[in-house]
Amino acid sequence: MSVTRQLFVGVGLLLALGAIFAPWLAPYDPVATSILEKLKPPVFVEGFDGTHWLGTDQLGRDLLSRCLYGVRVSVGIAVLGLLASAVLGTAAGLISGLVGGWVDRVVMMVADIFIAVPFLLLVLVGIALFGSDIPVLIALVGLARWETYARIVRGQVLQIREQPYIEASRLLGASETWIALRHVLPNISSTLLVLLTLNFPSILLLESSLSFLGLGVQPPTASLGRMVGDGRDHLIFAWWVAVAPATVILLITFIVQLLGDWLRDFLDVRLAE
Amino acid sequence: MTRLLLRRAGWAVLTLFFVLAGCFAAVRLTGSPVDLLYGDGATLEQIAELEREWGLDRPLPEQFFRYLHNVMRGDFGVSLVERRPVVTVYAERLAASLQLAALAFVLGTLVGVPLGILSAVGRGGLGARLAMGLTFFGFAVPHFIIALALILVFGYHLNWLPSTGASTPAHFVLPAITLALPLMAVNARYMRNALLDVLRQDYVRTARAKGVHEFRVVGMHAMRNAVLPLITVLGLEVAGLLNGSLIVETVFSWPGVGKILTGSVSRRDFPVLQFGVIVYACVVVSVNLLVDLLYVVVDPRVRVNT
Numbered sequence: 217m218s219v220t221r222q223l224f225v226g227v228g229l230l231l232a233l234g235a236i237f238a239p240w241l242a243p244y245d246p247v248a249t250s251i252l253e254k255l256k257p258p259v260f261v262e263g264f265d266g267t268h269w270l271g272t273d274q275l276g277r278d279l280l281s282r283c284l285y286g287v288r289v290s291v292g293i294a295v296l297g298l299l300a301s302a303v304l305g306t307a308a309g310l311i312s313g314l315v316g317g318w319v320d321r322v323v324m325m326v327a328d329i330f331i332a333v334p335f336l337l338l339v340l341v342g343i344a345l346f347g348s349d350i351p352v353l354i355a356l357v358g359l360a361r362w363e364t365y366a367r368i369v370r371g372q373v374l375q376i377r378e379q380p381y382i383e384a385s386r387l388l389g390a391s392e393t394w395i396a397l398r399h400v401l402p403n404i405s406s407t408l409l410v411l412l413t414l415n416f417p418s419i420l421l422l423e424s425s426l427s428f429l430g431l432g433v434q435p436p437t438a439s440l441g442r443m444v445g446d447g448r449d450h451l452i453f454a455w456w457v458a459v460a461p462a463t464v465i466l467l468i469t470f471i472v473q474l475l476g477d478w479l480r481d482f483l484d485v486r487l488a489e
Numbered sequence: 490m491t492r493l494l495l496r497r498a499g500w501a502v503l504t505l506f507f508v509l510a511g512c513f514a515a516v517r518l519t520g521s522p523v524d525l526l527y528g529d530g531a532t533l534e535q536i537a538e539l540e541r542e543w544g545l546d547r548p549l550p551e552q553f554f555r556y557l558h559n560v561m562r563g564d565f566g567v568s569l570v571e572r573r574p575v576v577t578v579y580a581e582r583l584a585a586s587l588q589l590a591a592l593a594f595v596l597g598t599l600v601g602v603p604l605g606i607l608s609a610v611g612r613g614g615l616g617a618r619l620a621m622g623l624t625f626f627g628f629a630v631p632h633f634i635i636a637l638a639l640i641l642v643f644g645y646h647l648n649w650l651p652s653t654g655a656s657t658p659a660h661f662v663l664p665a666i667t668l669a670l671p672l673m674a675v676n677a678r679y680m681r682n683a684l685l686d687v688l689r690q691d692y693v694r695t696a697r698a699k700g701v702h703e704f705r706v707v708g709m710h711a712m713r714n715a716v717l718p719l720i721t722v723l724g725l726e727v728a729g730l731l732n733g734s735l736i737v738e739t740v741f742s743w744p745g746v747g748k749i750l751t752g753s754v755s756r757r758d759f760p761v762l763q764f765g766v767i768v769y770a771c772v773v774v775s776v777n778l779l780v781d782l783l784y785v786v787v788d789p790r791v792r793v794n795t
Contacts, residue, residue: 302613328500328777329507331725332770336735337762340754341512344519421631425736427634444633448740451637462634469629 221474228471231464235287244278246285247436251276255454271456273446279460286461290435290440291468293354294420300358301419302412306363310396312366313373320370327363335360339426348434357423360416368411372404381422394465406483413476417469424465440465497781501774507537508770512763513553518639521545522757524568543569556763562571566760566768570753579746586745589737590730592665597672598723600706604673605680609688610707620677627674636667648740664741668734672726683715691713724776731772 234241250272257263258271270279312323313397339356347353376382376399385395424441426432433439440461447458523539540546544555559566565575608620643663644652653662689694690709696710697703735747746765753761 265615289758309580311710324498325504325507328504329511332504332508333512334750336751337512337754337766340751341515341519344754345515417629425631425633429735443632443638448637450717451641455641458637463636465631465634466629470625473625473629 236337237285242281242284244281246281246438249275270460273457286438286440296354297357305362308366309369313370347384410480416472512766565764570758575760580744593668596669601673601676605677609681609684624674624677632736639663687711687715700736724780728772
């Protein structure tokens, strides 16, 4: 492993530990406001007074604590949404590829319809219908990119379907479900794994973009995108309010992307891009 | 060939129909626009009156087919909030969106594609590493962070470029770069992968063995085959850009269509929303159709197989 990679893995582990143990590690309550302490500079800026390591935001909330909690919220939503879209897309792709016929055509039609709708509008209508509670956000984020899984899985199924061992299994009386879960799924698992890690940054960015616009996670809950959005109004005099959470977002997406590239090389998966 | 085209076109029309029907029903489930206009002060008679005027009291299928009928005649309705024809509202802002989108697209293609070629051809070299680094960066950084970083550096600290509005050419620079950076990354990655695939092929080895100059090998033999996957990606990018970018328009106060479109959801301005969805769906569907056609033109093998 190269030095850069080791460095990124180290930072990633630190971030993960920080997020998991946030309730014990965070020096302050992430939602406690204190007007007297507002917009305090962080440790590397002149005027640091030794209390808030990453400074405070416009309501005097400790940025380090908010970042730690924010990672939990943002990564939590992204991971659950990612899994939801992977399960949905994989199931659709498996059914489409194995059953074929009109079922296949319907699934592909739905995928075509899906990409012909601006995704942001879909999310906005979803929020207007169901509110912006975290489970709703996970479900909406979970719709993103499901059709990429469906298409790639379907393509792989179409190749695997004709293999002799599938035919043998079918001759032995195995059901389609058994074949799908026991023979096809394990064969496409490495592709899926790589696809998951490659999709993760875009899902995380989707959640943070929504929150940045004020549409996603609602205050006072800390989410990284929302924090950057709040910091936008204070860029001139207190740039750290936006820069701290933005840096955390970048670190996470960098690390996951490196992981994805590495996994792809390691598992030697070639994706039909 | 003609049959194939007809089938694709029929499929496209069907897709459009379902998109419109789904959107039509979904936005009406979010509530009545009349509630938002009057607030709590309206009497029941006033609400009923306005709903009748806008045809919202009719059954949903009837509303839909009436709307469809009007759309066929080119009448997309009147914005419920602005009380002006939807097409006018949209057209006013489309120019700003299109100019920005075109600039970003050109920038993204002109920089991204050569970067991809460079990183595929000069594997291991410094240029290739730099290109890969930029690609990596473009994939991981969201629009809003690029935008804020650019504003912070070039707007506030260096004070070189304006960061809000769209009045002079200088106003285009920061939003265009913001939109173009991720595009460059996507284009470079696709170009690189496609070219690497092609460069492994036997005919490339044959060309090299014949003593064909490397420049010609890449330019003539490899590029022609590698450009196919790129066409699809470029097409979808055009569709995405046409609807404006809510984030870029918000951060740079850009007077584009993204904002009225997303605003139409919270304001329940159904005609505006439906028009936006139709435009987007039409572009995506026709781009897909066009890409199929281009494949036939660029790759003779497709013609044989279909």
